[in-house]
Amino acid sequence: MDVLPGVDARAPLLEVNDLHVEFRTGYGVAKAVNGANFWLSPGETLAILGESGCGKSVTAQAIMGILDTPPGYVTQGQIRYRGVDLLKLPEDQRRKVRANKIAMIFQDALSALNPVYTVGFQLGELFRKHRGMSRADARKRAIDLLDQVKIPAAKVRVNDYPHQFSGGMRQRVMIAMALALDPEVLIADEPTTALDVTVQAQIMGLLADLQRQRNMGLILITHDMGVVADVADRISVMYAGKVVEEAPVYDIYARPAHPYTRALLESIPRLDMKGQQLSVIRGLPPALTDIPKGCAFNPRCAYARDACRQDPPPPAYQVSVQPHRTARCHFFREVLGE
Amino acid sequence: MSDVVLETKGLVKHFPITQGIVFKSKVGAVRAVDGVDIQLRRGETLGVVGESGCGKSTLAKLLVGLETPTAGSINVRGEDMVKLKGAALRRARRNIQMVLQDPYTSLNPRMTVGDIIGEPFEIHPEVVPKGGRQRAVQDLLDTVGLNPDHINRYPHQFSGGQRQRIGIARALALKPEIIVCDEPVSALDVSIQAQVINLLERLQDEFGLSYIFIAHDLSVVRHISDRVAVMYLGKVIETGHDQAIYEQPTHPYTQALLSAVPVPDPRLRGLRDQIVLEGDVPSPANPPSGCRFRTRCWKAQEACAQQEPLLQIRERSPHPSACHFAEIRDVVRGR
Numbered sequence: 001m002d003v004l005p006g007v008d009a010r011a012p013l014l015e016v017n018d019l020h021v022e023f024r025t026g027y028g029v030a031k032a033v034n035g036a037n038f039w040l041s042p043g044e045t046l047a048i049l050g051e052s053g054c055g056k057s058v059t060a061q062a063i064m065g066i067l068d069t070p071p072g073y074v075t076q077g078q079i080r081y082r083g084v085d086l087l088k089l090p091e092d093q094r095r096k097v098r099a100n101k102i103a104m105i106f107q108d109a110l111s112a113l114n115p116v117y118t119v120g121f122q123l124g125e126l127f128r129k130h131r132g133m134s135r136a137d138a139r140k141r142a143i144d145l146l147d148q149v150k151i152p153a154a155k156v157r158v159n160d161y162p163h164q165f166s167g168g169m170r171q172r173v174m175i176a177m178a179l180a181l182d183p184e185v186l187i188a189d190e191p192t193t194a195l196d197v198t199v200q201a202q203i204m205g206l207l208a209d210l211q212r213q214r215n216m217g218l219i220l221i222t223h224d225m226g227v228v229a230d231v232a233d234r235i236s237v238m239y240a241g242k243v244v245e246e247a248p249v250y251d252i253y254a255r256p257a258h259p260y261t262r263a264l265l266e267s268i269p270r271l272d273m274k275g276q277q278l279s280v281i282r283g284l285p286p287a288l289t290d291i292p293k294g295c296a297f298n299p300r301c302a303y304a305r306d307a308c309r310q311d312p313p314p315p316a317y318q319v320s321v322q323p324h325r326t327a328r329c330h331f332f333r334e335v336l337g338e
Numbered sequence: 339m340s341d342v343v344l345e346t347k348g349l350v351k352h353f354p355i356t357q358g359i360v361f362k363s364k365v366g367a368v369r370a371v372d373g374v375d376i377q378l379r380r381g382e383t384l385g386v387v388g389e390s391g392c393g394k395s396t397l398a399k400l401l402v403g404l405e406t407p408t409a410g411s412i413n414v415r416g417e418d419m420v421k422l423k424g425a426a427l428r429r430a431r432r433n434i435q436m437v438l439q440d441p442y443t444s445l446n447p448r449m450t451v452g453d454i455i456g457e458p459f460e461i462h463p464e465v466v467p468k469g470g471r472q473r474a475v476q477d478l479l480d481t482v483g484l485n486p487d488h489i490n491r492y493p494h495q496f497s498g499g500q501r502q503r504i505g506i507a508r509a510l511a512l513k514p515e516i517i518v519c520d521e522p523v524s525a526l527d528v529s530i531q532a533q534v535i536n537l538l539e540r541l542q543d544e545f546g547l548s549y550i551f552i553a554h555d556l557s558v559v560r561h562i563s564d565r566v567a568v569m570y571l572g573k574v575i576e577t578g579h580d581q582a583i584y585e586q587p588t589h590p591y592t593q594a595l596l597s598a599v600p601v602p603d604p605r606l607r608g609l610r611d612q613i614v615l616e617g618d619v620p621s622p623a624n625p626p627s628g629c630r631f632r633t634r635c636w637k638a639q640e641a642c643a644q645q646e647p648l649l650q651i652r653e654r655s656p657h658p659s660a661c662h663f664a665e666i667r668d669v670v671r672g673r
Contacts, residue, residue: 051527166618196389196554198615201598205614223528226557226600230607249604267532269561271599272606272670274580277539278532278561284497285527 004084004093011083013217014040014063014102014185018315019077021058021241023288024070030288032058034241034296035077037315040185040217047220047232047249049264053285055241056221060187063219064104065094081185099126103178107190109170113162119146119173120158126180145176149206168199172206179210186211187219192227204231225268229253237261240286240296246316247325257319257327257336259301295329303331343515343548344378344401344434349410351396355623368623370396372572373410375649376550378516383542383549385563385580387556387595391619393572394552398520401550402436403427414516432462435509439521441501445493451504452489455479458511465512478507481544483537499530503537510541518550523558535562556599560584568592571622571630574649578657585671588655588664591631597669611669629661637663 021033033055040046048056061067063079065086079086081101086094106112114122123145124138133141139158146154149172162170171191178186188207192200208231211218222228228235228249235252237245237260245258256262266279283300286292292299298308307330316326319336329335352367371393378384386394399405401412403419412419414433422430438444445454455475459466466474476486482503493501502522509517519538523531539562541547553559559566560580567577568589576589587593594613601610615634620626628646632638639662647660655664 051529168618196619197556197598198389198594199618200600201612201614224600225528225602229602229604230600232604253602253604264528265602267529268602269532269535269557270602271557271560271584271596272601272603274560278536280532280536281529284499285529 004082004089004097006084007081008083011080012039013042013082014219015078015080016059016063017078017080019059019062019079020075021055021062021067021072022075023072028289031291032072032241032288033062034291035315036238036241036243038236038243038246040219042184042217043211043215045211045218045220045231045233047222047228047235048238049222049225049228049235050238051223051285053288054238056238057189059238060104060189060219060221063187064098064102066098066104096130099130099178099181099183101183102185102187103181103183104187104189105171105174105178105191107193109167109174109194110162112174113170115162118159118161119165123158123173123177123180126177130181141180142176145180146173148179148210149173149176151176167195168202171195171199171203175203175206175210179214182214183216185217185219187221189221190223191220193222193224200227207231225265226271237264240291241288242296242315242328244297244328245326247319247327248323251323251325255336257325257332258329259303259331259335260297262335263300263302303329303334305331341380342377343380343415344376344550345413346374346376346401347411347413349374349397349400349412350408351393351400351405352408366623369572369625370622371400371407372622372625374569374572374574376567376574376577378548378550380515380548381542381546382564383551383562385559385566386550386552386569387554387559387566388569389554389595389619391571391622392569393622394569395520397569398436398518398550398552401518402434403431404436428462432465432512433514434516434518435512435514437502437505437509437517437519437522440525441498441505442525444505445501447493450490450492451479451484451496454493454504455507455511458508462512474511475507478510481510481541482507497530498526499533502526502534506534506537506541510545513545514547516548516550518552520552521554522551524553524555531558538562556596568595571619571625573630573660575631575660576658577649582657585668586656586666587669588652588657588659588666589631589661590635590637590663593667593669594634601670610671611667613669631661637661639663 016038019033019036023030036059050056062074120142123142127133127138127141143154143158151157151172192203232249234248236243239260245261263281281300294310294312295308298304313328313330317332319325319327351371352369354364355366356362357365388394400407452475455478456471459471479486484503523534551562563580566580566583567574570591576592594615597613626633628644629642632642647662649658649660651658652664
């Protein structure tokens with residue numbers, strides 16, 4: 001495998017620093033990501049949690065280099081894989097990073113797979129293009145992969161088309177495709193949102209097993225706080241294109257430090273208790289063409305005061321050093337209840 | 339019982355599978371709903387849960403009369419909706435309204451909000467006289483928490499949560515006793531979901547409504563429901579009070595379903611009893627013999643293939659459960 005120039009094995013596996021992405025549309029400039037910061041280590045699961053429009057999927061697309069340009073542009077920041085800034089790489093090297101080092105699975109497997117080719121052909125294509133294998137060898141590897149993601153009768157199913165698979169099986173095919181070239185980072189964008197809960201449990205279990213076997217770093221993008229509580233090591237909560245809180249999973253559920261995280265946790269009904277009235281986050285997420293001045297959450301925040309309307313909070317207040325926690329809120333101590 | 343507002347008996351809906359274009363012949367049937375008995379009491383919420391393809395949305399359509407049942411009856415206040423015709427049917431339909439899942443496709447983009455919410459009055463002119471309609475629509479907007487001055491706006495000018503409120507206002511227009519909610523919050527963001535759930539609860543108290551609440555999100559159903567019916571492949575396989583279903587489920591499918599739902603509390607990680615089912619739901623065109631769940635069930639024995647278990651109270655199940663080997667197992671709380 002080609003080695004990227006400048007790769008430093010001691011540098012963090014993946015590091016996103018002050019990332020800005022905007023979409024230039026006829027209606028104005030939509031600022032989808034406004035300074036996202038996070039990092040990922042091998043074997044770790046980082047959950048990026050947020051509602052639709054918070055910039056979590058756009059961040060993933062920027063990391064993969066599959067942003068639609070135009071209208072989307074990365075305007076600022078770095079995305080470093082082992083110390084190499086991916087945004088500065090020429091397209092042919094970027095292409096080698098994709099699938100070889102960083103791979104992605106998408107929410108809707110039916111539209112992510114090509115309907116006119118068999119699953120075996122699409123899986124084999126990776127080996128033919130990236131590894132220069134023959135058709136016969138590529139097919140063998142494809143069957144092997146389908147076996148690894150526990151698709152029954154892989155030898156037969158390899159000749160089937162995507163529409164012949166059920167939703168859960170298609171998501172397994174997607175996982176097989178992402179893992180084909182042994183990436184070190186896997187980005188899963190809402191991998192189970194379209195699936196039933198019993199199938200969701202199967203897929204999350206499979207992902208966890210594969211991650212353990214390969215010591216892969218996993219970025220799980222989701223809005224489901226139940227799934228996050230089950231699998232994540234650390235969480236980055238995003239709101240209006242910024243990471244507003246970052247903490248280990250246990251700490252964030254026990255004592256959220258950002259008003260948005262806290263409000264989200266209080267607004268979800270729970271399976272294991274019959275709750276009283278749900279507490280509500282008033283208002284709506286902001287339009288990305290018109291993000292409020294100061295802290296973007298201030299119009300919906302119960303803690304907001306003048307400072308929040310004037311000065312945006314700095315990227316990260318250190319909430320605690322051990323464990324490492326940050327929050328983007330002037331009044332995080334109050335939210336913590338200190 | 340006098341306070342039962344809606345009752346179905348042996349409700350069946352089969353969709354024919356045909357072959358040929360000119361000379362169509364029936365070669366089979368998708369048994370979407372296959373013998374469902376439910377009861378809804380005044381002021382209560384009956385949650386209906388199940389995976390996709392279990393027939394819960396077809397059930398909803400049958401209840402509001404958007405599909406004609408193949409067999410069975412739907413009794414609303416002692417009248418069988420299936421047998422009613424003409425003016426009597428129209429009057430009866432006023433009483434049972436529906437809120438749909440997708441607030442983006444269920445509102446006509448070329449109609450103003452006032453026309454959308456007021457349309458039921460065109461069909462049922464006796465409810466509100468013509469002169470009072472605008473007033474009535476504005477009252478409805480106010481009731482669901484929207485600005486009554488926005489009556490002339492179009493759906494695209496509203497957010498997802500607000501559109502769902504418009505859908506709810508439309509359902510309320512004819513002052514029904516029963517509202518069938520088919521996945522009313524599943525298209526909404528987490529922070530908006532709570533707003534709509536709270537609205538539905540407030541309206542229920544205010545107007546004494548009865549809800550049939552269909553959803554695949556078991557946490558939401560637990561929050562809002564008084565009783566719950568669990569469906570699998572067109573049949574109700576377990577039913578009871580929410581506490582009975584969630585804390586003492588006796589059917590293996592209910593147990594598996596509940597154990598698969600992630601709980602937003604990392605401290606319970608690895609402490610909960612997780613049952614991971616193998617495979618997918620079989621095709622409703624060709625359901626397994628006997629118990630329909632037996633192909634994925636870890637308790638299945640010879641008897642399950644032979645004899646179909648009835649939905650009834652059993653020795654080890656204090657509430658109705660359709661399993662020969664029903665037995666309580668708490669899978670929701672940590673061990």
